[in-house]
Amino acid sequence: xxxxxxxxxxxxxxxxxxxxxxxxxxxxxxxxxxxxxxxxxxxxxxxxxxxxxxxxxxxxxxxxxxxxxxxxxxxxxxxxxxxxxxxxxxxxxxxxxxxxxxxxxxxxxxxxxxxxxxxxxxxxxxxxxxxxxxxxxxxxxxxxxxxxxxxxxxxxxxxxxxxxxxxxxxxxxxxxxxxxxxxxxxxxxxxxxxxxxxxxxxxxxxxxxxxxxxxxxxxxxxxxxxxxxxxxxxxxxxxxxxxxxxxxxxxxxxxxxxxxxxxxxxxxxxxxxxxxxxxxxxxxxxxxxxxxxxxxxxxxxxxxxxxxxxxxxx
Numbered sequence: 001x002x003x004x005x006x007x008x009x010x011x012x013x014x015x016x017x018x019x020x021x022x023x024x025x026x027x028x029x030x031x032x033x034x035x036x037x038x039x040x041x042x043x044x045x046x047x048x049x050x051x052x053x054x055x056x057x058x059x060x061x062x063x064x065x066x067x068x069x070x071x072x073x074x075x076x077x078x079x080x081x082x083x084x085x086x087x088x089x090x091x092x093x094x095x096x097x098x099x100x101x102x103x104x105x106x107x108x109x110x111x112x113x114x115x116x117x118x119x120x121x122x123x124x125x126x127x128x129x130x131x132x133x134x135x136x137x138x139x140x141x142x143x144x145x146x147x148x149x150x151x152x153x154x155x156x157x158x159x160x161x162x163x164x165x166x167x168x169x170x171x172x173x174x175x176x177x178x179x180x181x182x183x184x185x186x187x188x189x190x191x192x193x194x195x196x197x198x199x200x201x202x203x204x205x206x207x208x209x210x211x212x213x214x215x216x217x218x219x220x221x222x223x224x225x226x227x228x229x230x231x232x233x234x235x236x237x238x239x240x241x242x243x244x245x246x247x248x249x250x251x252x253x254x255x256x257x258x259x260x261x262x263x264x265x266x267x268x269x270x271x272x273x274x275x276x277x278x279x280x281x282x283x284x285x286x287x288x289x290x291x292x293x294x295x296x297x298x299x300x301x302x303x304x305x306x307x308x309x310x311x312x313x314x
Contacts (some may be wrong), residue, residue, distance in 0.1 A: 003045055004184055006226035007235040008219055008283075009033060009051040013300070014089065021055055033237075038104050039304020047168045048184045048229065049093060051223040053085040053195030053267040057215075058134040059085050077165065078133070079198050086114055086194035110189040116175045116208070117197030117216055117224075118146050123169035130154075131168035131215050136161030157275070169199065171221045172229055175208075181229035194222040213269040219283035220290035226289045234287045234295045235309075241299045243281070243299040243310035245271045255310045260289050261313050 004047055013033040014026045023069035036046060041209035060081045077085075086253045090112030097110050129152050137145065142162035143177040153162045174180070174193060184190045198215030200208045219236055226234040258266075263285055272278040277297075298309025 001029060002044055002187075003187075003232040004046045004048070004181075004229065005040060005051065005233045005235060006048045006222060006229070006231045007040075007303075008222040008237060009035065009049065009055060009093075010239060010300075011052050012238045012283070013051060013237065014092065015055045027092055027096060030092045031099070033300050034093060034097045036303045037097070037301040038100060038106075041101075041106055041108070042104075043304060046184050046187060047189045048180060048225065048231070049097075049191045050193045050218060050225065051089055051187065051191070051195070052218045053082065053089060054133070056085040057089055057195065059080050060088075061134050071078055077189075077210070078139035078215065079200075079212055082159060082195050082198045082215065083114060086198070087112070089194055090191045091211060092105040097189060103234055108187060109191055109305065110191070110196075111183060112191040113176060113183075115193045115197045116181075116200045117171045117193065117221055118173040118175060118208075119169040119199045119201055119211065119214070119216065120172060121211065125167040126171045126214070129165045129167045129213075131217070132156070132163040132167040133166055133215060136163055138162070165209075165299050168217055169211075169214055169217050171197065171224045173226045174221070175200070177225060177228040180225065181235070184229065188279065193221050194224050217279050217283075219279045220286065223287040223290075223295075224280050224286050230291070232293055234284070234291075234293070235303065236295065236297045237300045237303075238277070238280060238297060239299060241302055243277060243297050244258050245270075247271075249276075256307070257311045257313060260314055262287050281312075288312045288314050 014029050019025045064075050068075050094110050094112050146153055152163050155167045161213050180192045182191050196218040198216045199211040199216050203209050217254050244252050246252045263281055267281050272281050288295050294314050295312040296309045302308035
């Protein structure tokens with residue numbers, strides 16, 4: 001039976017350190033990242049691709065601000081910006097992936113699906129927004145924007161400036177999971193749950209409504225999707241080949257195969273940063289515990305190799 005893998009692209013899939021994010025830069029990076037999926041396809045895997053959207057959403061907001069300032073074009077809320085970014089990034093991945101399929105004589109169709117994700121409006125994350133979105137500002141700019149837009153800002157831990165922070169509620173349900181799973185199991189490559197999905201909630205009338213000031217962690221949403229479509233493996237791509245404990249310390253240790261309980265212990269010990277490896281480990285725990293299947297955290301060029309990355313098993 002053909003196995004199904006969900007592959008979550010990391011932030012450097014489209015934008016690398018030191019780049020400003022031109023279309024040419026992002027498309028080149030996208031091509032190089034997608035090229036690493038070919039070994040999985042040649043092994044016969046069906047694929048669902050998910051991705052982040054942090055820099056792109058920030059740029060969408062800057063364009064919106066400029067349009068409002070110069071031409072009085074109405075600003076759009078964050079949920080619309082996330083939807084915009086899903087189309088923008090999905091288009092780039094889809095086109096580069098299609099080119100690679102042609103180059104490698106692989107006969108597969110590929111489609112991008114705009115993805116909404118249900119969250120709980122009463123999630124405690126709304127009480128303390130913590131997820132950074134958009135560009136860095138100096139303190140005075142952040143204070144002015146906070147007053148003008150009723151936004152919240154926090155200083156970056158590495159002192160690079162101040163960024164707007166929004167809530168990051170827990171994903172509860174991928175709304176079009178059935179269509180995503182069906183298409184992928186039929187052999188199509190599906191791009192879905194971009195940026196963690198567009199957050200929506202169900203109101204008292206049982207209708208879906210947008211949440212305008214929240215984003216969903218893309219790794220947690222990807223893990224949920226992987227569970228819901230009954231994926232056989234879940235890959236989280238990052239910029240290191242394996243996960244480490246005591247990272248960048250003299251006693252740094254590489255992790256090859258660890259059980260969910262061990263991963264959870266390391267997470268509680270604070271081995272993984274909240275802004276880096278922490279969400280990936282949480283997502284791995286969620287998928288492996290919920291499905292009984294393996295999560296692999298690795299660098300994109302390792303895909304398709306035997307025993308690649310750190311494998312989290314139940």
